[in-house]
Amino acid sequence: MKEQIEKIMAELSELKCQTEKEVEEARVRFLGKKGEITALFDEFRSVAPDMKREFGQRLNVLKKEAQARIEALKAAAQTSSTAAQSEDVTMPGDPLDLGSRHPVSIARQEIINIFRKFGYDVAEGPEIEDDYHVFEALNFPPNHPARDMQDTFFVSAGHPNPLLLRTHTSSVQVRTMEKMTPPIRVICPGRVFRNEAISARAHCIFHQVEGLYIDENVTFADLKQAILLFAREMFGADTQIRMRPSYFPFTEPSAEVDVSCNICHGKGCNICKGTGWLEILGCGMVDPNVLEASGIDSKKYSGFAFGMGVERIAMLKWQVNDLRHYFENDLRFLREFSTCVEV
Numbered sequence: 001m002k003e004q005i006e007k008i009m010a011e012l013s014e015l016k017c018q019t020e021k022e023v024e025e026a027r028v029r030f031l032g033k034k035g036e037i038t039a040l041f042d043e044f045r046s047v048a049p050d051m052k053r054e055f056g057q058r059l060n061v062l063k064k065e066a067q068a069r070i071e072a073l074k075a076a077a078q079t080s081s082t083a084a085q086s087e088d089v090t091m092p093g094d095p096l097d098l099g100s101r102h103p104v105s106i107a108r109q110e111i112i113n114i115f116r117k118f119g120y121d122v123a124e125g126p127e128i129e130d131d132y133h134v135f136e137a138l139n140f141p142p143n144h145p146a147r148d149m150q151d152t153f154f155v156s157a158g159h160p161n162p163l164l165l166r167t168h169t170s171s172v173q174v175r176t177m178e179k180m181t182p183p184i185r186v187i188c189p190g191r192v193f194r195n196e197a198i199s200a201r202a203h204c205i206f207h208q209v210e211g212l213y214i215d216e217n218v219t220f221a222d223l224k225q226a227i228l229l230f231a232r233e234m235f236g237a238d239t240q241i242r243m244r245p246s247y248f249p250f251t252e253p254s255a256e257v258d259v260s261c262n263i264c265h266g267k268g269c270n271i272c273k274g275t276g277w278l279e280i281l282g283c284g285m286v287d288p289n290v291l292e293a294s295g296i297d298s299k300k301y302s303g304f305a306f307g308m309g310v311e312r313i314a315m316l317k318w319q320v321n322d323l324r325h326y327f328e329n330d331l332r333f334l335r336e337f338s339t340c341v342e343v
């Protein structure tokens, strides 16, 4: 009898049932009127009186164990069957959220595509640059305020040619002139870094596209025409440009370019602050000192250069009034560009 009790105990602990029907069959097998445990209780009557106490206890423990096990299996079978019943296989699946291009990426690619059509190649350079390529070779005097800690993130200061995060992509002009011989026609898209407080109009990280064209007899008229064609492709065929005299150490003469406001078409609105014009880029004829510093004969060759902020172009094109939207990754903002197609 002892062995039988142990055998049934072992079977109970191994017992597995998937459905309520199987649980009921197990209950009948162990605890039913003709069940194995019930049979042991019948046998118990003929146990010798001095053994009754021990076997009585063992049998009670076995019965309780069997009842608890059957209850637990029943509860498990019930929950799995209700879960199976409540599964609605006709329900549509979870939607897959497709990402979309970031507006800065769309604008950057659009600028590249336009200049590619004009025959420009794309050149890239390092984001961690040295003072020589960002400032010195571009004719910045040694004490120019842009070298100051206020504007530039230095990686290694105190060195004669310190490493720094480039503050503009004009450094790629220098690297290109060092490597190539004219004719040179490149645009240089890339990330730039400035030690600026973040606001609606400024950020410490942003993107620029630089342009450089060097050949024999390149004139300011060529520059003007290239910028006009770009502006019309970017902002619409009726776009006008105007050039205002300006100063950059690396160009002479230098200009800032405005486009006619694409919102009010020159009448004056709050985007153009009533002027009818929006500033888009800086440009000029490459200073002969800059050509010579990179080994290009300034008597034979001349060239023009320009540089624009990608975020700024994107703000003007899509009337975004705060630069910070581009960096906050708010899906409500980003999704507005999900159907944008580049030219």
Ligand code: DAH
Pocket (backbone or CB within 6 Å): 167, 168, 169, 170, 210, 211, 248, 251, 281, 282, 283, 284, 305, 306, 307, 308
């Ligand atoms: N590097 C200038 C800036 O970051 C932009 C610029 C102006 C680039 C005039 C040029 C240029 O190539 O000719 O503000």
